[in-house]
Amino acid sequence: MEEVTAEELHRAKGQRPIMRIPEFDTxxxxxxxxxxxxxRLRTLEQVADAGYEKLKSAGLSEKSIQVIAEILHAYxxxxxxxxxxxxxxxxxxxxxxxxKEWWSQVKSKFSVQDLPEVRRAIRRILYS
Structure with missing residues (x-):
């Protein structure tokens, strides 16, 4: 782990460091x-400000980000x-x-042999 710079220490004054949060120590x-x-997200406030996209780009999974959101909410x-x-x-x-509801209604209108054709048509619409 890298050293904390003096500037980071100054910015983090009055904020809650993640190393002292018991929920992050399990x-x-x-x-x-x-x-x-x-x-370089050293405090809870920095984590909250970084946002979802930065955490996702840092390699955290959806579940991990959800855990972080719940911890932040507790504070x-x-x-x-x-x-x-x-x-x-x-x-x-x-x-x-x-x-899903629409598909269940439409399926009953076609014979079993016609369903692959209907699926292909829907795929063409989805991927166009």
Whole structure:
């Protein structure tokens, strides 16, 4: 792990260092803490400001980022971009559910032999 610079120490004054957060000191979260530290995210506030996209680009999984978001929430901090990501996932889920309902209705209108043709037509639409 790299040394902390004087500038980083000055910026982190009054903030909560991740090394002193007990939730980051479990068997499951030590690797997360190490990845955050290697990306120079030394405090909870820096992690919250870094946001979802930076954590994703640092190589953290969705589950790990969710754990971080929950830890931040326990300290009244919110991960930048997390709410938007959750809303996007909910919208995608709603569209997928709508399509699933539509597909179950449409399938009954075609014979079993026609279904591969219908699937190909849908694929062409999806990938065009």
């Amino acid at each position: 068997t499951k979260t030590r690797l997360i803490r190490c990845i955050l530290w290697d990306n 009244n901090l919110y991960l930048k971009g997390w709410k938007e990501k959750k809303n996007k996932d909910a919208n995608i889920g709603a569209v997928a559910e709508e399509f």
